Amino acid sequence: MNNSLATSTLSTGHTSIDSPLIVEMSNLSKVYPNGTVALQNVNLTIQEGEFVCFVGPSGCGKSTIFNLIAGLTQPTQGELKILNMTPKQALKQSDTAFVFQDHTLLxxxxxxxxxxxxxxxxxxxxxxxxxxxxxxxxxxxxxxxxxxxxxxxxxxxxxxxxxxxxxxxxPKLLLMDEPFGALDEITRQTLQEELLNIWQKDSKMTVLFITHNVFESVFLSTRVVVMTPRPGKVSSTIALPEPYPRNEAFRSAAQFGEFVREVSHALKH
Ligand SMILES: Nc1ncnc2c1ncn2[C@@H]1O[C@H](COP(=O)(O)OP(=O)(O)OP(=O)(O)O)[C@@H](O)[C@H]1O
Incomplete structure (x- = not known):
């Protein structure tokens, strides 16, 4: 799929064609004060109930997208709406919550x-x-x-x-920035399945999840967003219309391997 199709929405997971839009990015760009162009003309819409994984090389702007959604930093150009509000308004209403790799427990x-x-x-x-x-x-x-x-x-x-x-x-929107990156493989797979179970119980919760792990992105998501090296753009979005619940059987299914190859190929091109 090419960049222009990145704006399309899909009927997978809990979503239907009528599901409201949770995130709308149009021509979104972010240039940091030191001149680093972190994002360039990103167009993407995400519907209520989707589980979207972001993959891309280090420094392609994945965390910058999350920071923009959270209202922690402002776009240089373009428009970003969260639940039809500005990111700051959405955060104030506690509609957005975060999980980071560092658990930050007291x-x-x-x-x-x-x-x-x-x-x-x-x-x-x-x-x-x-x-x-x-x-x-x-x-x-x-x-x-x-x-x-x-x-x-x-x-x-x-x-x-x-x-x-x-x-x-x-939260209506859960942002997860490489939450399982520091865990061993078995624990990681267990938590992936548990997370999907939790998400499935709440049909309206939308999850955005950053990972460097292609297998993880395919296992979890309704859609994978592939980003290019800096300046970050959406190079393709790949729909994963496989049914949930997903479990061990899905990991060893031929379809799983095909999706892994598709995402890996998109990352390299
Ligand atoms: N506050 C900042 N000031 C200047 N440059 C920044 C700032 N934050 C991020 N950058 C730069 O913007 C680019 C995108 O960074 P970002 O952290 O969004 O990428 P990422 O895809 O999340 O990377 P990683 O996968 O390594 O976590 C990088 O080149 C980074 O060095």
């Missing part, structure tokens, strides 16, 4: 208190924040660890807490 707070923190900051009552924190910790398989401290957990468990903390905000 070492002195229990898991429950770590997960409750963003809600506490929003002034929600202690009873409600704790109920919500318990709900999401159960969702990520950690209901027996509410009183544990981060140092008592493995890397994979810390990542689960980090995901729970983002989910506690009930």
């Amino acid at each position: 070492p002195w707070r229990t898991l429950l208190d770590n997960v409750a923190l963003p809600l506490e900051i929003r002034g929600i009552s202690k009873k409600k924040t704790h109920e919500e924190a318990e709900r999401v910790l159960e969702l990520v398989g950690l209901k027996d660890y509410t009183k544990a401290l981060p140092r008592q957990l493995s890397g994979g468990m810390k990542m689960r807490v980090s995901i729970a903390r983002a989910l506690a905000q009930r």
Whole structure:
């Protein structure tokens, strides 16, 4: 697919042709003050309920796209709408939540208190924040660890807490920047399946996920966005209209291998 088709939307995952647009980027460019052209004329729309992976060489502007969506930096040119609002308005309404590779848990707070923190900051009552924190910790398989401290957990468990903390905000848009990059392969695959289960339970949550791992992008997403080396552009979008739930059987299916080859080929050209 060529760049012009990057603006098209697809009926995969929970989405249908009528699903509202969550992200609209038109001719989006970002030049940093030092002159680095991080993004050039990016056109992309993402519908409610999609799971979109971004792949591309280091420095192609993937994180810059996330920072723009989060309202942490401003575009130099073009337009960006999140849920038909400016990124800052969307962030204010807590419609956007993040998960990073570094779990950023506070070492002195229990898991429950770590997960409750963003809600506490929003002034929600202690009873409600704790109920919500318990709900999401159960969702990520950690209901027996509410009183544990981060140092008592493995890397994979810390990542689960980090995901729970983002989910506690009930985001419409979840941004995940290489969340599983530091995990061993088995833990990574387990968390991929758990993440898909969580996403499937919430038909309206849209997930944008940055990864350097082509296999991961194919396993997870309804659509892979492939970016070019700097200045970052969308070179192609590849639809993955394979049904969910996806599991071990999908990883060994012929179709999986074909999609991996397609994404790898797009990355090299
Ligand atoms: N605040 C900044 N000031 C100047 N240049 C920046 C800034 N942030 C990022 N860049 C540059 O913009 C380009 C895109 O960076 P970005 O972090 O968005 O890429 P990326 O695709 O996420 O990279 P990686 O895969 O290595 O994380 C890079 O050349 C980077 O050095």
